[in-house]
Amino acid sequence: MAELALEIGRPVTVLVDRRGRVSTVAAGDAEHCPLPPSAGEASSRLAGLRLVHVHLKAGGLSRADLTSLFLNRLDAIVSVDARPGERGVPELGAVHLAFVAPPTADAEDWLIDAPSDLAEVERGDVLERVRALEEELARADRARDVRRGSEERAVLVGLETGEGALEAQSRLDELAELLRSAGGVVAFQALQARRAADARTLVGRGKLEELVSAAYHENADLLVFDRELSPAQAREIEKATKLKVLDRTQVILDIFAQNARGREAQVQVELAQLHYQLPRLTGRGTAMSRLGGGIGTRGPGETKLEVDRRRIRERLAALERDVDSISRRRTEGRKGRTVGPTPVVALVGYTNAGKSTLFNTLAKSSVLSKDALFATLRPTTREGWLPERGEWGSPVLYTDTVGFIRDLPSELVSAFRATLEELHDADLLLHVVDAAAPGAPDRVQAVERILDQLGLSVPRLVVLNKVDRADPVVARDLSTRYGEAAAVSARTGAGLEELKTQLARVLAAQQGAPAPGGAVSVHARA
DSSP states (O other): OHHHHHHHTSOEEEEEETTSOEEEEEESOGGGOOOOTTTTOSSSSSOSEEEEEEESSOSOSOHHHHHHHHHTTOSEEEEEEEEOOGGGOOEEEEEEEEEEOOOOTTOOSEEEOOOBOHHHHHHSOHHHHHHHHHHHHHHHHHHHHHHHTTSOEEEEEEEESSSOHHHHHHHHHHHHHHHHHTTOEEEEEEEEEOSSOBTTTBSOHHHHHHHHHHHHHTTOOEEEESSOOOHHHHHHHHHHHOSEEEEHHHHHHHHHHHHOOHHHHHHHHHHHHHHHHGGGOTTTGGGGGGOOSSTTSOSTTGGGGGSOHHHHHHHHHHHHHHHHHHHHHHHHHHHHHHHSSSOEEEEEEBTTSSHHHHHHHHHTOOOOOOSSTTOOOSOEEEEEEETTSSSSOEEEEEEEOOOBOTTOOHHHHHHTHHHHGGGGGOSEEEEEEETTSTTHHHHHHHHHHHHHHTTOOSOEEEEEEOTTTSOHHHHHHHHHHTTSOEEOOTTTOTTHHHHHHHHHHHHHHHTTOOOTTSOOOOOSOO
16 A cells, blocks of 8 residues: 555555455545445444555644544544655554544544554454444443433534624524424534535535534434525535434424324425425435434325325325315305404414414414414414494404414415415404514514515504513513504413403504594504
8 A cells, every 4th residue: 555655646545344355445535535335334333444544744644534534433544654765665654543432522523542553553453442432332322312212302503694693693593492393402503604605515514524523422313404405405414424404494394294283284284395395306316215204204295205206296286286275265264254344353473472372362262372383384263352342342353373484484485375365354463472582573574574475465563472471671662662562461361451452443443433542553564
C-alpha cells in the first residue's frame, strides 16, 4: 500500500472484513472510500469492516478519518504514515488506531490510541477489542431502551436565514410541540444560523455530523427539520446520516392522520399524504420499504405508498372525486342554515388555541377537546342560545373548525377545501387567540393570511382565550391591540357572559337591529 501510495502520490485505502478479506481498494482518503451496499445491514452494531489507509504526510488521523469512522460505524480505522526511503523502499512511520466510543454523555464519539509502530499493533488483538466494544454498545442500548420505552426520540433542527433569532426559535419551539403531539420525544434541539439554506443538505455537512453525534449520544433515531425538505435533500441527508429524516410537513400530516375520525377526515388526510408523497417516490427504490411505521408514516394512506406512480395517480383521482362529493353534501347541508334566520358563528384560529373548549362552552356541547395540536379535523355545528339577542333571546349556530398553523402545508389546504368552505357561509368568524402563547400576534397574522388566501370577506371578531394562564399585562395589551377584544377563559368560564353580550351586539348590528348595550365595530379583518 505504501509503495502504491508513493507511486501515485495519493493516499491508498482498503476495507477489510472480520475474516481478513479485502472488500474495497480506493485511491484517496477515508472519506473517499466507498462502502459496499451490505455494510451496516449485519446484525452487529458495527459495520464489520476495518478501514486501513496510508498517509503520505505525518499528522495522525484527520477529522475526515474520524468522521468516516463514526458515521459509518466502522469496527476500527488505522492510519499509517509513509515516506520515501532509500533505494525506493518506503519507510513506515507511526501507526494511528481509533474505535467508535460507547455513547456516554461526556464522551467523545471516538477512542484514539496513542501512536505506535506496526509491530505493536500487529501484536494486539484488534478483533477482540471490537467484540468487547460491541458488547458494551449492546449493554448501553439495552439500558437506554428500558429508559426510552416505545416513544420515538428525535433531534430537532432549526434554520435561521435572516428572519431573526427570536422568530427562528419560535418556529423550533412550535416544531417541538408538533412532535410531542405526534407522540414523539424531543431528545435534542439545534438551531443554525446561515446566510442561505444549503442546497443539498439544508444545514451543511459539518452540521449534519454534529446532529448525528447528538442523536448517537441521546439515543435518537429521527432527525426532524423545521423547513420542508425537497426530495433530493431528504435523500442526501438520509444517505449522510443513516437516520430517519422528516420535515415539518410530514409531522403535521402524521398528526392529522392520528386524529382523523370518520370517512370524511380520512379521505382528506389520505389525499394530502399522497399529494406530498407522489413527487418523493422518484429514486426511492428499495428505500420505500423503510416507510414501515412511526411518526410521518401513519394514516389511512400509508399502505398506498409502495404502489407505483400510476396507481397512486388513480387513487388521487378517486379521492378528489370523494372530496367533491363531500363538498356537494356540505353545500346542501348549509342551504338550510343560510336561508334561515339563525346566524352562524364559525370559530377559527391557530391550532390548540382552545376553540373546541370554547365551542363546547358556548354551545353546551361535548366535542373532543384536548391540549394537543390539530385535535379537531372535522367541522361540527351545534346550536347555542344568546339571551342578550332580541327581547327574549334567540338561537345561534356555532361551528367548530380545523385549526391553522403558520406555513400550513398547501397539500392540507387543498385537501380540506370542502371543510374550509364552511367559513364562506358564516355570518361571523370568531377568531380565537391563545393569549398565553408566546408570540400571539404572529399567530394572529398567520391565521389572517390563511383566511385572506381563502378569499373570505366574512366579518371577523377576535376573542382572547386562556386568560387565566396569561400574563395580565400581556392580555391587556392584546385586548387593546385588537379593538378591545373580549378576554375569556373557556376552561374556567371567566368572561364568557361578556363575550355573549358582545356577540349579540355584533350580530344585531349586522342585521340592522338595535344593538343592545351600544354599537360594536367589526372589521373585515380583525
